[in-house]
Amino acid sequence: MSALSVEQWAQKVKENDRKAAAKLISAIERKEKIARDILKQLFVPVGKTTVLGVTGSAGAGKSCLVSCLISAFRKRGKTVAVIAVDPSSPFTGGAFLGDRLRMQVHGRDKGVYIRSMASRGYLGGLARGTVDAMRVMEAMGHDIVIVETVGTGQDEIDVARLVQTCILVLTPTMGDDIQAMKAGIMEVAQIAILNKADMPGKEKAILDLEVALRMRPTAADGWSVPVVPTVATTEEGIDEVVGHIENHQAHIRQGDGMKKFAFQKAEKEGSVLIKDEIERVIFDHIRGTGLRRKYLEKIVAGEIDPYTAVEEVMSLFIKKSAKGV
Amino acid sequence: MVKRKIRIMIAKPGLDGHDRGARVLARCFRDAGFEVIYTGCHQTPEQIAAAAIQEDVDVVGLSCLSGAHRYLFPAVKKILDEKDADDITVIGGGIIPEQDFQVLYDAGIKALFTPGATLEGYRGLGPREHRGKDMKGSMHFFK
Numbered sequence: 001m002s003a004l005s006v007e008q009w010a011q012k013v014k015e016n017d018r019k020a021a022a023k024l025i026s027a028i029e030r031k032e033k034i035a036r037d038i039l040k041q042l043f044v045p046v047g048k049t050t051v052l053g054v055t056g057s058a059g060a061g062k063s064c065l066v067s068c069l070i071s072a073f074r075k076r077g078k079t080v081a082v083i084a085v086d087p088s089s090p091f092t093g094g095a096f097l098g099d100r101l102r103m104q105v106h107g108r109d110k111g112v113y114i115r116s117m118a119s120r121g122y123l124g125g126l127a128r129g130t131v132d133a134m135r136v137m138e139a140m141g142h143d144i145v146i147v148e149t150v151g152t153g154q155d156e157i158d159v160a161r162l163v164q165t166c167i168l169v170l171t172p173t174m175g176d177d178i179q180a181m182k183a184g185i186m187e188v189a190q191i192a193i194l195n196k197a198d199m200p201g202k203e204k205a206i207l208d209l210e211v212a213l214r215m216r217p218t219a220a221d222g223w224s225v226p227v228v229p230t231v232a233t234t235e236e237g238i239d240e241v242v243g244h245i246e247n248h249q250a251h252i253r254q255g256d257g258m259k260k261f262a263f264q265k266a267e268k269e270g271s272v273l274i275k276d277e278i279e280r281v282i283f284d285h286i287r288g289t290g291l292r293r294k295y296l297e298k299i300v301a302g303e304i305d306p307y308t309a310v311e312e313v314m315s316l317f318i319k320k321s322a323k324g325v
Numbered sequence: 326m327v328k329r330k331i332r333i334m335i336a337k338p339g340l341d342g343h344d345r346g347a348r349v350l351a352r353c354f355r356d357a358g359f360e361v362i363y364t365g366c367h368q369t370p371e372q373i374a375a376a377a378i379q380e381d382v383d384v385v386g387l388s389c390l391s392g393a394h395r396y397l398f399p400a401v402k403k404i405l406d407e408k409d410a411d412d413i414t415v416i417g418g419g420i421i422p423e424q425d426f427q428v429l430y431d432a433g434i435k436a437l438f439t440p441g442a443t444l445e446g447y448r449g450l451g452p453r454e455h456r457g458k459d460m461k462g463s464m465h466f467f468k
């Protein structure tokens with residue numbers, strides 16, 4: 001693949017060449033320069049792709065639900081791409097990516113493309129490079145792109161800024177109505193699913209959710225969040241979920257909804273890219289100088305506090321770059 | 326650029342539901358710093374090959390305890406080659422009699438791990454305990 005020019009590689013991705021796309025996503029994960037050059041060519045400000053996010057706690061049934069959604073969309077003649085994120089080990093950097101296991105019935109379907117990504121230390125429920133991988137899948141021409149986050153707790157809400165319709169998956173064991181009142185993840189979804197609705201506690205959980213979601217102040221956009229009970233293992237409730245997705249898509253495609261979404265996504269993406277770039281430039285700058293180690297030891301020895309240390313490193317960096325070193 | 330992570334897919338082709346070994350390996354590779362994609366039991370060679378290409382893995386590890394390895398392992402390798410994915414290394418493990426080693430090696434399987442193999446051997450992918458004589462040092466991919 002590396003023998004290809006930027007233009008040729010981009011062209012192959014646009015022609016839905018699955019291998020070219022897979023290699024590009026790997027290059028994105030490795031932060032290779034060519035990946036960024038290709039991404040520049042794949043950029044489309046407001047595409048026609050439907051971009052969905054599926055989030056919720058570990059074991060809530062996200063992967064199973066995604067698999068059901070793939071089946072439902074395929075029945076409607078749509079092509080689907082999925083990015084499934086699972087956590088990396090903070091100790092070894094290794095990862096066990098098991099989401100695909102739940103979706104393997106679609107393994108041979110040429111209208112389905114699934115990619116597992118390890119979070120590689122990136123917080124917010126996504127992996128570094130998830131946004132770029134979404135762009136690759138859009139460029140391949142899929143009708144629908146689904147991003148499945150790592151199992152999230154309460155605060156991993158990045159996905160909501162990057163997808164058009166965000167689906168929150170909960171279960172009857174999610175906790176009481178106090179949990180439903182907490183800020184963060186409860187606020188970001190456009191559709192709430194109560195999966196494993198064949199378990200006891202279903203009615204109470206639905207009531208708690210409906211009450212919490214009805215009071216949502218963000219409803220200024222005119223959308224009220226439906227709560228849908230499902231049993232992913234038997235595909236119960238899936239058609240209803242798809243109906244709500246279609247409704248929400250129609251809702252945001254009225255007026256300037258898509259433009260607003262594009263703005264919000266660009267804002268989020270821009271801030272991530274800038275942070276990444278600043279971090280890269282600064283660490284590139286001090287790599288091999290021993291400065292990092294020196295400051296860490298000073299902090300541990302109590303000779304300097306971390307705030308002053310960072311100020312000193314930054315002012316060194318600014319002075320040096322002003323001189324054009 | 327960041328350090329290259331090795332991506333490995335552990336898959337069980339065919340009608341064999343004994344996945345304890347495959348899961349132990351998946352865990353062992355994870356702890357060795359690999360990104361492991363586990364696709365579960367009862368996979369067809371076509372499913373495995375399609376998933377390996379979409380996931381851009383470096384290695385596919387096939388586990389088979391049912392005796393069908395002579396058909397299933399080469400089938401996966403053949404489909405990968407046909408799909409222009411011959412850069413993916415295919416290795417295998419399970420209950421594999423010694424007389425089958427040559428057939429699998431000729432089909433392009435790069436290493437075999439049979440009962441008695443150690444987790445250390447897997448981690449280094451320079452199997453100390455493996456029995457395939459000609460396969461020693463064939464993991465040049467990881468250098």
